[in-house]
Amino acid sequence: MKIVAVTACTAGIAHTYIVAEKLQKAAEELGHDIKVETQGSAGIENELTAEDIANADVVIYSHDIAVRGASRFAGKKIVDVPISTAMKQPKSLISTIEKKLGAK
């Protein structure tokens, strides 16, 4: 699968970045392409382009605060989970999405 994700936590200092890394690692390990945009105190980093989004099979919102620029994802399949889900079970999250989409 091609996955794009956005991470955003309340303080924007730690979990946003830790979860981005966890999603990256989990997706790679399970054989998927992923790009993760972080929305934290450092601003928006690794910003998803229109092309990234157009090519993605699925969008993951891993967040505790509102995702900025959500209109970019209109019409896409979106999985919306709290930060804690990707913090605790990043591989399960991606493997469940894979099963539900029947994709590889």
Next chain:
Amino acid sequence: MPLNEILNKDIIDLNVQGSTKDEVLRYMASVLLKNGYISDEDVFIKDIYEREAEGPTGMGSHISIPHGKSFSVLKNGIMIGKTVQPIRWESSMSDDGFQDTQLIFLFCVSADAEFARNHMMLLSELAGKLGNDVRVAKLSKAQTKEEILDLILCEDDQLGEAEVLEAEEIVDLDIDL
């Protein structure tokens, strides 16, 4: 060079005293005060607790990452503390909501966005490194300040191998798609 300010042996303490979360946070705040990172312990602690109230900062593997933005911060940094005894800490990783913490990364970040901006990229990069399970497993066993610094600063591919504590078992999640 902001890295020397953010990660600094003066604010790594391998003998953090206290038997409760509150005691260790106060101990660590006193080290930050002594080293000129904060201007007021009580204000800093209050701001840390404000973030603590929003959700658990235990991240498994006996590691916690309390953090908050505070106007009491004079220098941005990450204080690293190894506790002399396990500390019960709210956790996002366990079923009962708690874990035993022995290594604490206390993020000390200015609430002044302009002032913190220069350092946020570096802080976020360092935070992201804690998303690597092998690094985290090695950090939880590290015994010296040098070892801790090396593990944080090295690239992922320099980490080598480690048995990951609490490795994730892949299960089906109940998600809407």
